Amino acid sequence: MINNEGYKLVMVYVELIDMVGHRYGPESSEVEEALRAVDSALEELWEIMAENSILNTTNVVVVSDHGMTKASKDVVTWLDVEPCLEGSKIVKTTGSVGYINILPVKGHTDQVEKALKNCPGVSENIEVVRKENMDERYYYKNHRLIHDLIVMPKLGYALKSPETNYSLPEQESESIGHHGFDNTEDLMPDMRGILFAAGPSFTSGHQSTPVSQVDVYPLLCHALQLQCHPNNGSLDRVADFFALRTLTSSASSFMPRVLMVFLVGLSLVMWVGGGVQV
Incomplete structure (x- = not known):
């Protein structure tokens, strides 16, 4: 198990949804099938963590690197x-x-x-x-x-x-799904991503207002109790994600063992697992 190997951060990129979304479009039945597959994998992960008694000492963050919209030649x-x-x-x-x-x-x-x-x-x-x-x-x-x-x-x-x-x-x-368009100022909501976080560091059941992608880095740094390198993000804008004890406690007094980050390349992921939703 990863906690016995001394790991503090595990990052996984899940390509399936992005690959299928490009080929068939984000609103396709193929994407729905891919979503179910990823959801099942996350559910299995939860069960494994529970069986190994690390569920209460592990933070899990699910985030997308980009959104996706239908941009085939008949649409744009x-x-x-x-x-x-x-x-x-x-x-x-x-x-x-x-x-x-x-x-x-x-x-x-x-x-x-x-x-x-x-x-x-x-x-x-x-x-x-x-x-x-x-x-x-x-x-x-x-x-x-x-x-x-x-x-x-x-x-x-x-x-x-x-x-x-x-x-x-x-x-x-001939891809149907595409990304890279402007997601600011509500110009194209499809370009927005998702962000879920669950674990001992995070506020249970909290639903956040929209978060800038640049704020994900300070969120991860704080969850790991690490000093961020200079960046465009702000911990203040994601402070509501964290339970009060993790914002006020020192790294020595409270430190979850592992942070798992799952990167999925599509904005339509729907995962029911608790934690923080954007």
Whole structure:
């Protein structure tokens, strides 16, 4: 058992729901079947923990890395930005569907931006933003791997990955489910994820208001009684998740043995297991 091996953190990524959601769409019967399979696995985990007397000393967090929405060609309009770009002025592009990053050749950012904003049939349905001007709510502007220009589709549209020698290869497919769209300010609720937490550190039966994904990291740090590295999240915004004793007690006076984190890639997971729901 993990508690006998000295582990304090166990993380598991459950790919099944994400994989099925992409192929068949988030509202499909196939996704419902995948949900039942994951739910059964979690129920079995609960039984095993109970049998080994670690249920009361283990925190379990179930969280999704993203949401998913139906974005097949009969639902949204797919836009191709490749005709808007001149290859000699582009170093590379990355991304597709909900956004595309573009790195222009040094000195050509203005020209590339202008071309995108004046591209017939495309420009009226996209937003082109310079990295330094990205809205703070995206937390997407200061990292060195973010390119100079970000292209985002308006509601009802999606972006096809440019098929050029300067584009990072993307796996284009006939997927029905997609993610990567803007989930802020209620623009697309399907992009929201789920967050459940159960165990001795957490308030039983509490239902939270919506939580920013950046706050999951400080939540996990506090559950493990670890000092977070610098981040965009805030423990204050998730303080209601925790039982009062874990907010006021020192690490030495109260410390659950193990934290298990299950990452599932879809927002439609419905798990009845108690704890905290978002």
